[in-house]
Amino acid sequence: MTDQPYHHGKLREALLARATEIIEEAGVGGLSLRQLARDLGVSHAAPGKHFRDKLALLDALALDGFRGMNVRIMEASEAAGDHRSRFVRIARAYVDFAVSHPVLLAVMHSTKHHPDASDELRSIGEDGLRVARALIAEAQGAGELAPGDCEMLALICFVSLHGAAVLAAGNLLDGTSIDSLTVATTDLLWAGMVAGMPAPQGASGIGA
Incomplete structure (x- = not known):
């Protein structure tokens, strides 16, 4: 050999x-x-x-996966169009990758959160969320979305779209197409961000 x-x-x-x-x-x-x-x-x-070991191999696999996925997300973000259309394209880019590579995606996220994950993986694993945060901030600055915590809003968007993708990859949508679900999810998320984040519990809603 x-x-x-x-x-x-x-x-x-x-x-x-x-x-x-x-x-x-x-x-x-x-x-x-x-x-x-x-x-x-x-x-x-x-x-x-x-x-050096299996974890190093998984780290490298996850890095390659995030690089490939982030290229799609960046291309979607930089395409021509208004903020809302770019938001939908970013969502589709993530969901399409997730549905096409469900096992790899699970390895990417689990390895990124391993205590011994490389700094490079931890950083590149956040690039998608950074793109989403930047777009949300741009839309807020343009007056298209209500003010709010961009980091939390981007996380909510990720959780919603990731959940849809996982269900689609597992054939658990009972006939609903993943594209129609993605569109409905982005419509709901955008409408929520237009309306703004709810006031913390206990707030009276009356200005000082």
Whole structure:
């Protein structure tokens, strides 16, 4: 067994590609560096030259996943159109990725929150939310949305759309198309942000 097919820097890419296939087929539990080495016909020690352990491999998988997803989100955000249409495109970009790569997405989010996740992964894993926060802030500044906590609003949008995507990926929408659900969800979210965040409990609503 040799690693000659990967002498020109291709082993890392081959490991990541095969690891992606494995988690789609058998989940994270079926993934191991030793099995990857067997599958690719290289020595058991060869994967260790690129990934010190399974967590490092998952970290790299998650990084690649977020990079691919963030490209779609950025393209949607930077496309021509008003704030609301860009908001819908961002939502569709996230939902489309989530439905197409449900297992990878789960690995991306779980690995990002692991105590030993790399700083790079923690940062890139927040880029999507940063894009959403920036768009919401722009729309607030333009008077299209009511003032409010952009960070909380972006998180609410993410939770809502992520939930829709997870249900769609699991075929749990009982015939409702994911596109129609995405549109309805973004309509509701936008209307809520136009109306503004509710006052904290206990507030009288009467100005001082």
